[in-house]
Amino acid sequence: MSEIVKANRTVQEVVLASPLLNNLNLSSRYQANIHLKREDLQLVRSYKIRGAFNKIASLSKANLDKGIVCASAGNHAQGVAYSCQKLKCFGSIYMPETTPRQKIKQVKMFGGDYVEVFLTGDTFDDASSKAIADAKEQGKTFIHPFDDPKTIEGQGTIGLEILQQFTEPIDYLLLPIGGGGLASGVGAWIKEFSPNTKIIGVEPQGAASMKLALDNQCNLALDSIDRFVDGAAVQKVGDYTWQICNKVLDDILVVPEGLICSTILRLYNEDAIVAEPAGVLSIAALELIGDKIKGKNVVCILSGSNNDITRMEEIKERSLLYEGLKHYFIVRFPQRSGALKEFVNDVLDAGDDITHFEYYKKSSREKGPAVIGIEVQKPEDLQRLQDRMTDRKFIFEYLNDKTDLFQFIV
Numbered sequence: 141m142s143e144i145v146k147a148n149r150t151v152q153e154v155v156l157a158s159p160l161l162n163n164l165n166l167s168s169r170y171q172a173n174i175h176l177k178r179e180d181l182q183l184v185r186s187y188k189i190r191g192a193f194n195k196i197a198s199l200s201k202a203n204l205d206k207g208i209v210c211a212s213a214g215n216h217a218q219g220v221a222y223s224c225q226k227l228k229c230f231g232s233i234y235m236p237e238t239t240p241r242q243k244i245k246q247v248k249m250f251g252g253d254y255v256e257v258f259l260t261g262d263t264f265d266d267a268s269s270k271a272i273a274d275a276k277e278q279g280k281t282f283i284h285p286f287d288d289p290k291t292i293e294g295q296g297t298i299g300l301e302i303l304q305q306f307t308e309p310i311d312y313l314l315l316p317i318g319g320g321g322l323a324s325g326v327g328a329w330i331k332e333f334s335p336n337t338k339i340i341g342v343e344p345q346g347a348a349s350m351k352l353a354l355d356n357q358c359n360l361a362l363d364s365i366d367r368f369v370d371g372a373a374v375q376k377v378g379d380y381t382w383q384i385c386n387k388v389l390d391d392i393l394v395v396p397e398g399l400i401c402s403t404i405l406r407l408y409n410e411d412a413i414v415a416e417p418a419g420v421l422s423i424a425a426l427e428l429i430g431d432k433i434k435g436k437n438v439v440c441i442l443s444g445s446n447n448d449i450t451r452m453e454e455i456k457e458r459s460l461l462y463e464g465l466k467h468y469f470i471v472r473f474p475q476r477s478g479a480l481k482e483f484v485n486d487v488l489d490a491g492d493d494i495t496h497f498e499y500y501k502k503s504s505r506e507k508g509p510a511v512i513g514i515e516v517q518k519p520e521d522l523q524r525l526q527d528r529m530t531d532r533k534f535i536f537e538y539l540n541d542k543t544d545l546f547q548f549i550v
Contacts (some may be wrong), residue, residue, distance in 0.1 A: 141332055143289070144296040144325065147194045151297055154193050154226060156182055158298075160305040162437065165410045170426055172433040177302055177441045180419055184250060184369075186444030187298060188285070191321055192219030194294030195283050196227055204229040205282045211235070211271035213264045213370045214243030215418075215444050216285035220237040221251030231255045232280070234271040236263055238367055240448035257326040263367060265375045286319030287378025296325025302439060303333055310337045311436035312429075314422035315346040316443050317341040317350045317392070318372035320381025326389035326441070340429070341385060342421040344369035348394045353382040368397050368458075371418025371444060393422045398462020401455045403427075404447070417455075419444040461540065464519030466495065468539040471529070472509050473499070487528045511539075 158178045166174040179187035197298060204227065210220045211234045222385050233247060237259045247257055260270045264285075275282040284291055298388040302310070313330055317323045323341045330337050343350055346366020353359045353376075361376035377385075383393075400417050401423040407413040415423075421438040426433070460466035473479040480499075488494070495515025515520060 143293045143331065144329055146292040147190075147290075148297040148300055150194050150197050151190050151294055152352060154183070154216060154222065155190055155297075155517055157301050157305075157431070158182060160302060162229060163411065166423070166440075170430050170433055170438075171209045172436050172438050174426070174433075174438045175306065175442065176423070177298065177439060178469070179441060179443050180415060180445035181411070184215070184222055184246070185446050186218070186416075186419070187295060187322060187441070188212075188215040188219035188444075189222060189293035190219075190297050191285075191288075191291035191325070192243075192283060193223045193226070194297075195288055195290040196220070196223045196229070198290050199229075199281055203281050205230065207278070208283050209234070209271045209275040209278075209280045210283040210285065211268035212285055213267075213373065214239050214446055215248070215371055216283075217247045217257075218243070218250050218446070220283055222248045224251050224254040229254065231283075232258065232271070232274060234258045234260055234267040234274070236267050236367075236370075238262055239370065240446075240451065242448040242450075244269050244445050246446065261363065261447065263375065264359075264373060273493055275550040284378070285287055286321030286324075286374075287380050288321075289380065290379065290385070292321050292325040292328075294325070295322045296329050298322070298441065299326035299329030303330070306437070306439065308437055310334055310439055312338050312340060312433055312438045313441075314342055315339045315441045316372060316421035317343045317377070317385070318347075318387050318418060320377040322441070323350070323382040323418065324378075324384035324445065325390065328384060331388040334438050338390045339375045339388055340422075340425065342425040343392065343394050344400060344417070344421065345394050345396045346373050347373045347375070349374050350377045350382060350385060351394055353377055354386055354389070354392060357386075366397060368454075369400060369417040369421070371446075372415055372421065381537070393425045393428050395421060395428065396462060398458050399427060400424045401459035402462060404455055405459055413442070414445050414447055415442060416444045416447040419447075430444045452498050460515060464522065465517075466513060466515045468496065468511065468513045469529075470509050470537040470539065471512050472535040482532070483534065486532055487525070487534065488514070489516075489521065489525070489528075492525065 207230045499510040
């Protein structure tokens with residue numbers, strides 16, 4: 141624990157002691173006293189600056205002069221870039237080609253002339269392999285985003301701050317997990333100085349690599365991952381981090397990507413908070429444990445706000461699908477005039493809205509198929525919509541639950 145205290149002194153140069161703020165909307169919804177640790181308010185808009193700076197600042201001048209290398213989906217890269225500029229050392233930063241452009245631009249801005257960005261592969265793990273090879277070949281220091289004691293200690297300073305800021309006993313602490321650096325550092329500090337606090341790690345459903353490791357008591361890699369929650373899309377967690385998490389986590393929750401999207405939109409609409417998918421993992425998980433936290437003191441770490449505005453349409457789409465408010469069909473219309481008008485007038489209800497329409501008219505066939513996306517007012521409206529299509533003899537196929545076909549067509 142003394143190393144986290146030392147790290148806290150080190151990172152004071154670059155981090156804000158981020159506020160721990162009561163959230164009235166969440167507290168009211170879950171009938172609990174819910175506070176958000178606002179790491180999204182850091183200069184680089186995520187907690188990653190803590191671990192990155194603590195690690196780089198620990199290097200000797202000789203190693204700094206040789207240069208550093210890192211791999212990141214975005215937030216660690218920004219922390220490393222800013223650290224390079226502050227400590228006047230040169231860094232090569234490898235990022236997946238799928239990284240949002242907003243994050244790439246921020247990395248270049250924070251690092252200036254001290255960093256060079258390389259885009260490679262589809263995932264963090266692809267970029268990491270390239271970065272490690274570069275570091276070995278050039279004799280540079282690899283700055284791991286999570287599986288390094290100095291990185292873990294830097295992230296652990298958040299736990300130190302939380303216990304300084306929250307004077308009452310904390311019943312639940314929820315924190316996001318990507319590679320596990322944040323959960324390891326914060327979890328270790330909280331477990332030491334607030335042992336009665338239940339520490340819950342949260343992962344996206346499409347990249348639950350820590351759950352895989354803990355369930356199997358072995359650090360295994362996922363065969364594939366959903367890259368949507370890019371800040372937590374890791375196929376394999378750290379060797380250090382999974383062992384620490386195995387000791388300090390009381391539970392681990394897996395959150396559907398659709399619920400993450402709904403949480404992003406709700407935070408924006410209700411609290412004017414802009415958050416990235418990985419940033420809201422702990423808040424989204426409240427939906428899964430709502431009954432347990434009634435009347436309790438709860439802290440959620442809001443870990444980052446580096447969200448690309450161009451992703452908002454996809455975020456809204458995923459949210460509507462998860463909430464059961466948007467549905468896709470293949471509808472076979474009779475090829476006669478008035479068929480579409482009949483569908484709109486007699487099948488759709490007053491609150492239904494066509495949001496997607498692709499009609500392929502084949503003159504050599506008696507019927508033509510169309511792919512239609514319909515947004516309804518309430519989840520229960522779906523059955524009534526399907527009943528009206530059946531009653532009026534429209535032949536249709538529901539696509540939402542046919543994953544492969546849905547992804548191919550829509």
